[in-house]
Amino acid sequence: MGINDRKQRHKEELKDIILKAAKELFLEKGYEATSMRSIAEKIEYSPATIYLHYKDKAEIFYALHLEGFKLLVNYFKVLASVADPFERLKAMGHVYINFANENPDFYNLMFVMSEPMEVFELDHAKEWNEGEDAFRFLHNTVIECMDKGYFKGMDAMGFSFMLWSTMHGLCTLRTSGHLDQVRQVKTQLPDINAVTAFTLQTFISMMERLK
Amino acid sequence: MGINDRKQRHKEELKDIILKAAKELFLEKGYEATSMRSIAEKIEYSPATIYLHYKDKAEIFYALHLEGFKLLVNYFKVLASVADPFERLKAMGHVYINFANENPDFYNLMFVMSEPMEVFELDHAKEWNEGEDAFRFLHNTVIECMDKGYFKGMDAMGFSFMLWSTMHGLCTLRTSGHLDQVRQVKTQLPDINAVTAFTLQTFISMMERLK
DNA sequence: TGCATTTACTAAACACTGTTCAGTAATCTT
DNA sequence: AAGATTACTGAACAGTGTTTAGTAAATGCA
Numbered sequence: 281m282g283i284n285d286r287k288q289r290h291k292e293e294l295k296d297i298i299l300k301a302a303k304e305l306f307l308e309k310g311y312e313a314t315s316m317r318s319i320a321e322k323i324e325y326s327p328a329t330i331y332l333h334y335k336d337k338a339e340i341f342y343a344l345h346l347e348g349f350k351l352l353v354n355y356f357k358v359l360a361s362v363a364d365p366f367e368r369l370k371a372m373g374h375v376y377i378n379f380a381n382e383n384p385d386f387y388n389l390m391f392v393m394s395e396p397m398e399v400f401e402l403d404h405a406k407e408w409n410e411g412e413d414a415f416r417f418l419h420n421t422v423i424e425c426m427d428k429g430y431f432k433g434m435d436a437m438g439f440s441f442m443l444w445s446t447m448h449g450l451c452t453l454r455t456s457g458h459l460d461q462v463r464q465v466k467t468q469l470p471d472i473n474a475v476t477a478f479t480l481q482t483f484i485s486m487m488e489r490l491k
Numbered sequence: 492m493g494i495n496d497r498k499q500r501h502k503e504e505l506k507d508i509i510l511k512a513a514k515e516l517f518l519e520k521g522y523e524a525t526s527m528r529s530i531a532e533k534i535e536y537s538p539a540t541i542y543l544h545y546k547d548k549a550e551i552f553y554a555l556h557l558e559g560f561k562l563l564v565n566y567f568k569v570l571a572s573v574a575d576p577f578e579r580l581k582a583m584g585h586v587y588i589n590f591a592n593e594n595p596d597f598y599n600l601m602f603v604m605s606e607p608m609e610v611f612e613l614d615h616a617k618e619w620n621e622g623e624d625a626f627r628f629l630h631n632t633v634i635e636c637m638d639k640g641y642f643k644g645m646d647a648m649g650f651s652f653m654l655w656s657t658m659h660g661l662c663t664l665r666t667s668g669h670l671d672q673v674r675q676v677k678t679q680l681p682d683i684n685a686v687t688a689f690t691l692q693t694f695i696s697m698m699e700r701l702k
Numbered sequence: 703t704g705c706a707t708t709t710a711c712t713a714a715a716c717a718c719t720g721t722t723c724a725g726t727a728a729t730c731t732t
Numbered sequence: 733a734a735g736a737t738t739a740c741t742g743a744a745c746a747g748t749g750t751t752t753a754g755t756a757a758a759t760g761c762a
Contacts, residue, residue, distance in 0.1 A: 438693030449660025
């Protein structure tokens, strides 16, 4: 094996080590506490070394944004086995909310923070394929529902965006802490999980009526 | 007028000047570019002076969070004159989205950022009255709709949270830049305003069916 | 094998952030 | 007039992301 191969391998391995360290810190302590110096300390290199492998901090977090989408899309893929599109839609709703509840930092990185999306504003040729994959799964399921006669007269795209907006809104109002602070949430349901579940159930009931 | 009155008045005036400077910078340049040093420079005092009037930066931004809610609730109040609750609900939807589109930084401060909400986590006796006011207006309008026989069988609270989630989701997917990057948004509708309007219209069509 | 070149990495610097503190000038009180 | 208080400041502290000049190690070549 050549010297060049070995050096190239070391370069790639170090890049992976940096990302793994960033991910561990990010999952343990969140975005704010994941600094370039803390990543460097964890991998026992200096902060300057990281810049040999990643353009800047945003590029590291964009790589984590991609990892988050791989995780979510894996959950969605399992649902492909659900034959009835409406049941699949419901299952997607549950999966999406569970994902946000169990991975709030990843969820923020994927769907809330505008920084990872800046890469697409700088490079207009680059496309948000990972977001597109997730949205397409939803959109295709909506089209299958409509092919079955559900949601007659509704536009598939508008409907898909509406579904995503509702799920996203429910997730972010919860993770940001706004939902918690509404008095009715504090007093009328046992906890925030119950509010989220109840609101989702109301939404599903609406969908049942529109079938 | 006593010396104490004059000094107290100066203290309050300086506090207002600080907030006004913060607001101007915030509206011109956004949250990231509104630093304690930039506020201090604008009012021609040192950064340390600000800490005589505000506990920390979060308290300044919480004051701006309150101003944002005053603005929104003023828009909502105008809708009280809309007699039919369903028409009022629709108008609220438009007002909410227009507010987010025209005041994205305020919107983020009010409904997205978790920092202003931390004041309620630290002081459990303190309540999010401003958010409660806005939500109550929505909730009351939903109850009036149900009193008129609309949305039969739906729970008012779940329905209200569902409405808020949908509007909030639509607003934040747009302001964060995620909606822009979906291929269908780029190719099938003229611009992001059209997507938002179209998705809202789809949602309203659903509500019409559920009446 | 020795020297020149290249590479990988670093310490330190830069420019910025939020916040605190010891010191000081001005104002107020006695 | 002197002492006390207040309002404010410069500088420090501890942190951030990023860059750069310098250096040791590795590599290539004559």
